[in-house]
Amino acid sequence: MLRKLALVAGGIVIIALAAFWIVTMPQTIDAATMAAMKEGDANRGERIFWAGGCASCHAAPGAQDEARKVLSGGLELVSDFGTFVAPNISPSPQGIGDWSLQDFANALLKGVGKNGHHLYPSFPYTSYTRMQPQDVADLYAFIMTLPPSDKPSEPNRLAFPFNVRRGLGLWKLLFLDNGPAVDLENPSDQVKRGQYLVEALGHCGECHTPRNLIGGLDKSKWLAGALSPETGSDGKKGIVPNITTGPGGIGDWSAQDIAYALQSGFTPDFDSLGGSMTDVVANMAKLPDEDRQAIAAYLKVIPPHPDGFERH
Known part of the structure; x- marks a missing residue:
C-alpha cells in the first residue's frame, strides 16, 4: 500500500514538474509579426530610441551628450529582489552586435534573450510588448549605427529564488499583456x-x-x-x-x-x-x-x- 502511494505521489510530482516546464517555456514572436517588419529606418529609429529611454539605463552612469549613445551598460538597479545591472547593448561582440532583428524583437516584445532565456522585467518589456513591429525594426536599425563598446556586461546579483529565471514564465502569464493599460472612449x-x-x-x-x-x-x-x-x-x-x-x-x-x-x-x-x-x-x-x-x-x-x- 505504501509503495503504491509513493508511486502515485511520485507520478503527481513528475506531472507537476512537466506542467511547470511547459507553461513557463519562453515564448517567441510569431512568423506574422516578423513578416510585418520591413527593413528598419535608422533615422526614424532615433526618435524611437529617445522616446523609449534606452540611454537612461544602458549608457554608462553619468554619461552626458553624445556619450549617452554609447550603450555600454553598468547602471545598477537595487530592488527588493536583488541588484539588476543594465547590460551592454551596443553593436559589439560584448553587446548585441551578433543579434538578429528577430533576437531583438523577442527581447522587446516577449522578454526573451538571444539565448532563449527569460529576461528580468527590470528591462521594461512589459511595456515594450505594446510596441508596433515596425518601430522595433527601426529602433534596431538605429542602435546598430551607434558606437560599439567592448565593456563586458556584469551579472545580476540575485538570491534564490529570484535567480531562477524559469519561474518568470509564471510571472509573465500574470503580467505580460500587450493590451492597453487603460481603456479610453473615443480618443482623438x-x-x-x-x-x-x-x-x-x-x-x-x-x-x-x-x-x-x-x-x-x-x-x-x-x-x-x-x-x-x-x-x-x-x-x-x-x-x-x-x-x-x-x-x-x-x-x-x-x-x-x-x-x-x-x-x-x-x-x-x-x-x-x-x-x-x-x-x-x-x-x-x-x-x-x-x-x-x-x-x-x-x-x-x-x-x-x-x-x-x-x-x-
Whole structure:
C-alpha cells in the first residue's frame, strides 16, 4: 500500500514538474509579426530610441551628450529582489552586435534573450510588448549605427529564488499583456499617440504605478504614483509622483505645462524635475513638440486617482 502511494505521489510530482516546464517555456514572436517588419529606418529609429529611454539605463552612469549613445551598460538597479545591472547593448561582440532583428524583437516584445532565456522585467518589456513591429525594426536599425563598446556586461546579483529565471514564465502569464493599460472612449488621434508614447515606448507606468508583492503593476491605480522600485543607498525608497489629475497629482497643470516640463524640466510652480526624471527630460527634449503635446493630452484624459502610496 505504501509503495503504491509513493508511486502515485511520485507520478503527481513528475506531472507537476512537466506542467511547470511547459507553461513557463519562453515564448517567441510569431512568423506574422516578423513578416510585418520591413527593413528598419535608422533615422526614424532615433526618435524611437529617445522616446523609449534606452540611454537612461544602458549608457554608462553619468554619461552626458553624445556619450549617452554609447550603450555600454553598468547602471545598477537595487530592488527588493536583488541588484539588476543594465547590460551592454551596443553593436559589439560584448553587446548585441551578433543579434538578429528577430533576437531583438523577442527581447522587446516577449522578454526573451538571444539565448532563449527569460529576461528580468527590470528591462521594461512589459511595456515594450505594446510596441508596433515596425518601430522595433527601426529602433534596431538605429542602435546598430551607434558606437560599439567592448565593456563586458556584469551579472545580476540575485538570491534564490529570484535567480531562477524559469519561474518568470509564471510571472509573465500574470503580467505580460500587450493590451492597453487603460481603456479610453473615443480618443482623438493625438491622445492615441500619447497613449502609445506613455504606455509602450516611454514605459511611464513602470515607475509611476504601484506594484503588488510579486512586482506586478496595479493597473487599477494606473500612474497614481508609487514608492520607487529602487532602494537608495540609505536603504529607503523614494516616491515617484502621481501624474494623474486626481488628488495629489497634476490636476492643476495644463497640457501646455506638462509638455513644457517634459522639454525643460521645470514645473508650473518654478520647481524642477529631479532624480531619474532628469534623464527622462533629456530624452523627451529630443522629441518633436507634437509628441510631448500628445503625452500631455493623454495624461489629461486618463482616469484620475489619489496617490498610490502613503505620504508621511
